[in-house]
Every structure is written in C-alpha cells, then in structure tokens.
Amino acid sequence: MKIVETLGERKIIDLILKRLEQMPDTPIPFGDDISAIDLGNGKLAAIKTDMLVDKTDMPPQMSLWQAARKAVVMNISDLAAKGAKPIALLVSLGIPRHFTENDVEEIANGLNSGAREYGAYILGGDTNEASDLVISCAAFGTADRKNLVLRNGCKPGDMVAVTGSFGRTAAGLRILLGHVSCPARLRKRLVDSVLMPKARLHEGLTLATTGAITASIDSSDGLAWSLHELSRASNVGFVIDNLPVAEEAADFAKLYKIGSAELCLYGGEEYELVVTVKPELFESVQKKVPLMRIGQATARSKLVLELRGRRSPIDARGWEHFKTVLQKP
Amino acid sequence: MKIVETLGERKIIDLILKRLEQMPDTPIPFGDDISAIDLGNGKLAAIKTDMLVDKTDMPPQMSLWQAARKAVVMNISDLAAKGAKPIALLVSLGIPRHFTENDVEEIANGLNSGAREYGAYILGGDTNEASDLVISCAAFGTADRKNLVLRNGCKPGDMVAVTGSFGRTAAGLRILLGHVSCPARLRKRLVDSVLMPKARLHEGLTLATTGAITASIDSSDGLAWSLHELSRASNVGFVIDNLPVAEEAADFAKLYKIGSAELCLYGGEEYELVVTVKPELFESVQKKVPLMRIGQATARSKLVLELRGRRSPIDARGWEHFKTVLQKP
Numbered sequence: 001m002k003i004v005e006t007l008g009e010r011k012i013i014d015l016i017l018k019r020l021e022q023m024p025d026t027p028i029p030f031g032d033d034i035s036a037i038d039l040g041n042g043k044l045a046a047i048k049t050d051m052l053v054d055k056t057d058m059p060p061q062m063s064l065w066q067a068a069r070k071a072v073v074m075n076i077s078d079l080a081a082k083g084a085k086p087i088a089l090l091v092s093l094g095i096p097r098h099f100t101e102n103d104v105e106e107i108a109n110g111l112n113s114g115a116r117e118y119g120a121y122i123l124g125g126d127t128n129e130a131s132d133l134v135i136s137c138a139a140f141g142t143a144d145r146k147n148l149v150l151r152n153g154c155k156p157g158d159m160v161a162v163t164g165s166f167g168r169t170a171a172g173l174r175i176l177l178g179h180v181s182c183p184a185r186l187r188k189r190l191v192d193s194v195l196m197p198k199a200r201l202h203e204g205l206t207l208a209t210t211g212a213i214t215a216s217i218d219s220s221d222g223l224a225w226s227l228h229e230l231s232r233a234s235n236v237g238f239v240i241d242n243l244p245v246a247e248e249a250a251d252f253a254k255l256y257k258i259g260s261a262e263l264c265l266y267g268g269e270e271y272e273l274v275v276t277v278k279p280e281l282f283e284s285v286q287k288k289v290p291l292m293r294i295g296q297a298t299a300r301s302k303l304v305l306e307l308r309g310r311r312s313p314i315d316a317r318g319w320e321h322f323k324t325v326l327q328k329p
Numbered sequence: 330m331k332i333v334e335t336l337g338e339r340k341i342i343d344l345i346l347k348r349l350e351q352m353p354d355t356p357i358p359f360g361d362d363i364s365a366i367d368l369g370n371g372k373l374a375a376i377k378t379d380m381l382v383d384k385t386d387m388p389p390q391m392s393l394w395q396a397a398r399k400a401v402v403m404n405i406s407d408l409a410a411k412g413a414k415p416i417a418l419l420v421s422l423g424i425p426r427h428f429t430e431n432d433v434e435e436i437a438n439g440l441n442s443g444a445r446e447y448g449a450y451i452l453g454g455d456t457n458e459a460s461d462l463v464i465s466c467a468a469f470g471t472a473d474r475k476n477l478v479l480r481n482g483c484k485p486g487d488m489v490a491v492t493g494s495f496g497r498t499a500a501g502l503r504i505l506l507g508h509v510s511c512p513a514r515l516r517k518r519l520v521d522s523v524l525m526p527k528a529r530l531h532e533g534l535t536l537a538t539t540g541a542i543t544a545s546i547d548s549s550d551g552l553a554w555s556l557h558e559l560s561r562a563s564n565v566g567f568v569i570d571n572l573p574v575a576e577e578a579a580d581f582a583k584l585y586k587i588g589s590a591e592l593c594l595y596g597g598e599e600y601e602l603v604v605t606v607k608p609e610l611f612e613s614v615q616k617k618v619p620l621m622r623i624g625q626a627t628a629r630s631k632l633v634l635e636l637r638g639r640r641s642p643i644d645a646r647g648w649e650h651f652k653t654v655l656q657k658p
Binding site for chain 2: 001002003004005007009012013015016017018019020021022023026030034035037039043045047048049050051053055056057087088090091092093094095096097098099100101102103104105107108109111112116121122123124125126127128129130131132134136138140
C-alpha cells in the first residue's frame with residue numbers, strides 16, 4: 001500500500017477523481033483550472049478553490065500578509081485563465097494556537113488587499129484550529145458561456161503564447177531558500193516575484209472576448225507542466241522555439257551557471273497565462289493584450305524544445321505537492 | 330498581545346471582520362449562515378465554506394469516510410438553513426504525508442456520498458500536504474431571493490421552533506471521548522448522531538417557501554448558541570418553555586446524573602434548524618414540516634429558560650474552536 005508521500009499530488013487527484021460521480025452537463029470538465037455551473041441565459045457561475053499551507057507554499061521570508069494575499073491571487077489567476085470575472089471569495093482558515101492577534105489581523109488585511117486588488121470582496125469564511133497555517137480560498141465569479149476558454153480547444157497549427165516571461169520565481173525561490181545569495185539589484189525583483197505574485201486578470205478577461213483563444217491555462221505549476229496539461233487536454237503537441245526567459249532570470253542563470261531554460265520551464269507559482277491562439281487572429285489579439293509567441297501546436301502529441309536548430313524534449317515536471325518541499329519538515 | 334488560543338473563535342472572527350471591506354448590496358449580511366451574490370431575476374448564488382480539521386472536529390472513532398461525509402454535510406446544513414438548494418461542492422484537502430492510498434479513496438468516497446445524499450456533486454478541488462487532515466468544502470447553491478430566510482427577521486411574539494430534538498451529540502461525544510461507557514441500546518443512536526450527522530435540507534427548502542419563517546439558523550454550534558445568534562441578529566429575546574430533549578439524551582442524562590438541559594442546550598454539531606415562525610402561520614407550516622415549538626420571541630433581548638415555573642438564564646456558550654478540544658494535543 002503506497003502512502004501519499006510517494007504518490008505525489010497528481011496521482012492523488014486521479015485516485016479521488018475515480019471515486020466521484022460526475023455532474024451531468026457541466027460546462028467545464030473536471031481537471032480544468034476552475035469549475036462552473038450553468039446559470040441559464042448564457043451565464044456561468046465560475047467557482048474555484050485552492051488552499052495555501054504554510055509548510056509547503058510559504059517560504060520562510062514571506063509575511064503573513066503576503067501569504068494571505070497570495071492565497072487569494074492563486075484563485076483569481078485560475079478564474080482569469082478561463083475568462084471569468086471574480087466577484088467574491090470565501091476563506092476557511094486553519095490557525096495554529098500560538099498565533100497572535102496581530103498575526104490574525106495581518107492575515108485579514110492580506111486577504112482583503114488581495115481581493116480588492118482584483119475588484120473582488122471577501123464575503124465570508126470560517127476559522128479553525130490547525131497545526132499549520134491553512135488558508136483555503138473559494139472564489140466565485142461569473143463568465144459568459146460563449147467566451148469560456150477551456151484547456152481542450154487547441155488545434156494543430158495554433159500559436160502558443162504567454163502573457164509574460166518566466167523564470168523569476170524559480171530563481172527567487174532559490175534565493176529565498178538560501179541556496180544562493182544574489183546581487184541586490186537582481187535580488188529584489190526575483191524575490192518579489194515569489195512574495196508578490198500577480199494574477200493576469202485583465203489579460204484573461206480581455207483575451208476571452210477576442211474569440212481567438214482556443215485554449216488557456218494558468219501557469220501556477222510551471223510553464224512545462226502547463227504546456228503538458230494543454231497538450232493532454234487538447235490532444236496536440238507543441239514545438240516551443242522561443243523560450244520566454246525573463247531578463248532577470250537570464251542574468252541569474254548566467255551568474256550561477258544554471259540553465260536559463262531550466263528556470264523558465266520548470267519553475268512554478270508564476271501565474272502567467274499560457275494560451276493557444278488561432279494564427280490568423282494573432283496580430284489582432286496582440287493589439288489588445290501583449291502576448292509573447294513561444295511556439296506552435298502540432299498534431300503529434302509531443303512537447304519539443306527547438307532552439308538554434310537543436311531539438312530536445314520538454315519534461316512533464318513542475319511544482320508538485322508532496323514532492324516539492326519548501327521548508328524543512 | 331493575546332494569542333489565538335486564549336481569544337477563541339468568535340473574537341478571531343471579529344478581528345478579521347473589522348479588516349475586511351464590505352461588499353456593497355450583499356443580499357446576506359456577513360456573519361449569517363452563508364453568503365450570497367445577486368444573480369438578477371430574483372435569483373441568488375448561495376455560497377458557503379466550512380473546514381473540518383481532524384484534530385478538533387473528528388473524534389478518534391470517526392472513520393475517514395465519515396469525516397469526509399461530515400465535511401460536506403456541515404456545508405449543506407448552512408445552505409438548508411437559508412432555503413438554498415445545493416448544487417455543487419469544491420473540496421480543498423490537506424493530507425498528512427503518511428496517509429495511504431486507501432485513506433485517500435475513503436475520503437473521496439465519503440465526499441461523494443455526502444454530496445449525492447443531498448442531490449449535489451463534488452465538482453472540483455485541490456490537494457495539499459498538511460500536518461493535519463484538513464477537509465475544506467465550499468458549497469454552491471441557488472436560492473430565490475424572495476424565499477431567503479436570514480437570522481435577523483424575528484419579531485417579538487414569533488414562535489421559536491426546531492426541526493428535531495437535541496442532546497444526542499453531546500451525549501454521544503462523551504461516550505466517544507471515553508468519559509463514560511453506555512448500554513449498547515443507547516450507545517449506537519447517540520454515537521451515530523456524532524458520526525453520521527444529517528442536514529435538514531428538505532425541511533429547510535420547504536420552510537423557506539412557506540413565507541412563515543422570520544429567521545433561521547443551523548444549530549451546529551449548539552441550541553443555546555444558535556438562539557443567542559438569532560437574538561443578537563434580530564434584536565429580540567426568547568423565552569424557551571419547552572426543551573426539545575431527545576429521548577435517548579434524557580435516558581443518558583438520567584443514567585449518568587447529568588442535567589438533560591445541559592446536553593440539550595450546550596452541545597453542538599447537531600445540524601437541526603432553529604427557526605422563528607409567524608404565530609398565525611405555525612399550524613399551516615406544521616402540516617408541511619414537522620416542527621417542535623420550544624418557545625417565543627420577546628422584545629427584551631434576554632434568553633430565558635422557563636420550566637415548571639422556574640426561570641433561569643440561557644448562557645451564550647456552545648461549541649467553539651480553540652476552546653473546545655476533541656483529541657489530545
């Protein structure tokens with residue numbers, strides 16, 4: 001009998017999924033970024049839950065305010081990826097007994113700031129005693145059914161694009177976990193990318209209205225993993241010929257002799273959107289939302305990195321609970 | 330600086346509430362059983378989150394299947410109290426590393442059973458590593474705005490009624506925690522009330538359509554606490570002259586020389602609905618949903634127990650996280 005530690009998050013999710021009766025006629029299949037319920041009149045209720053646990057999601061330098069804000073941003077990002085507008089969040093808190101009044105207030109302020117930053121409100125919640133700090137947010141929003149962008153609509157020939165560059169969080173996390181020091185000029189931007197993530201809400205909402213986006217995912221598990229998810233859901237492959245390495249990540253990689261592709265592809269918690277776009281509409285979409293083209297979808301369901309004429313596979317790895325450890329156990 | 334342990338759950342919630350910007354025009358005020366968002370056309374989205382943590386909410390004899398089912402039932406019960414029909418739930422899980430595949434499957438089965446029992450589905454979720462088992466459910470449902478029953482609509486003179494009797498869980502918990510043994514004939518029913526709680530969904534939905542219910546709350550924090558919440562929200566008092574003591578709880582009380590009023594008033598996790606009813610409509614409501622009249626609302630905002638001519642106060646105490654401990658720390 002395997003234990004959870006050796007299974008990893010994806011296998012656990014598979015185990016659970018097999019045992020759940022599927023709701024008939026759901027607008028979004030299980031396993032996409034969010035869930036949805038048809039409200040009639042072309043409107044959907046968009047719902048999402050994502051939990052932050054200090055032990056695995058909170059580097060030691062992250063303040064409680066930042067952790068609470070991040071717990072909100074994680075959920076907003078998933079709504080953004082589907083073109084759903086967040087309205088309200090509920091928060092279930094698990095709080096260790098030794099936390100102070102100040103700690104609780106800092107958490108409340110962080111939750112409020114995260115929600116307001118994206119035009120939403122914290123509407124209710126629940127508090128509990130727990131050994132870890134647990135911040136479980138449930139986000140509620142609405143979407144127009146006709147604008148909904150799933151993971152499964154990509155066709156061979158579509159362009160692959162991202163809303164921003166990658167690699168800062170992977171570098172920032174190495175700094176925060178004390179693996180490397182870093183010159184101050186780089187340090188702040190890399191570390192901030194981990195402590196103060198941003199959800200691409202405006203971009204997601206705008207992209208959804210263009211009719212040009214065939215598939216979309218938020219990149220919280222890393223760029224490589226997100227591409228694999230799109231590949232699996234849409235039954236396509238990708239050739240990535242333009243790695244969207246962030247400038248600071250490239251500098252960091254040079255400094256510490258780490259591959260910049262590693263930082264760019266296999267990080268996580270980066271919250272950019274990874275989308276596929278009808279090629280004939282790419283230019284018109286670009287005028288509304290700046291996108292970086294990184295490659296193209298192919299009929300052969302393989303993920304290939306093609307740089308300077310050299311082809312290499314893109315592995316299906318990224319951030320995974322039970323496998324990735326942030327703090328000492 | 331106080332720590333959470335000495336503050337208790339209610340003070341923590343107050344601390345948090347003060348720091349949250351209020352969403353304008355919410356159909357349900359903060360602090361009611363659930364939250365809601367206006368969908369237009371007289372329809373509301375009803376949302377609720379409630380977290381189960383094994384350390385505080387799960388007696389040692391409760392199976393993982395039962396705990397997962399209960400985590401769902403807790404949320405359904407709150408929707409029931411407001412007359413909202415549950416449609417779907419999302420579940421964020423915190424799972425300790427040593428849990429086995431079987432454990433995870435048992436949790437998934439329990440979640441599914443709980444949801445299906447009330448006509449709802451588990452629609453999505455999230456898994457994480459945590460020190461405790463944490464099952465955080467977010468329930469989504471819909472309600473007709475005109476049928477919504479809040480906590481604040483009770484008027485002096487209204488009748489107070491409950492959907493069932495009380496005291497089983499308080500007795501059952503004493504058995505489960507090993508404080509007392511108990512004859513087998515009693516034991517099963519008392520223990521089952523803790524391990525297999527039922528939400529009064531059918532009752533809540535039917536009551537909401539009668540137009541006779543002026544206020545409603547689910548009794549998960551105990552009868553006394555629920556009455557205090559209704560009293561505070563509606564700015565009324567109550568005279569309770571008919572204690573709804575469950576027969577088994579009365580037997581248990583006699584056997585162990587515990588006051589049956591104590592078991593009935595100050596238990597928790599009982600999930601009956603406590604409602605106030607327009608007196609002229611009580612009889613017609615009774616034909617649709619069997620209710621037990623327990624007292625009457627008064628203009629003076631005090632809670633009084635009046636039995637056999639003797640009056641005594643009803644304390645504002647009940648189940649409270651950080652104050653009530655189920656398992657050894």
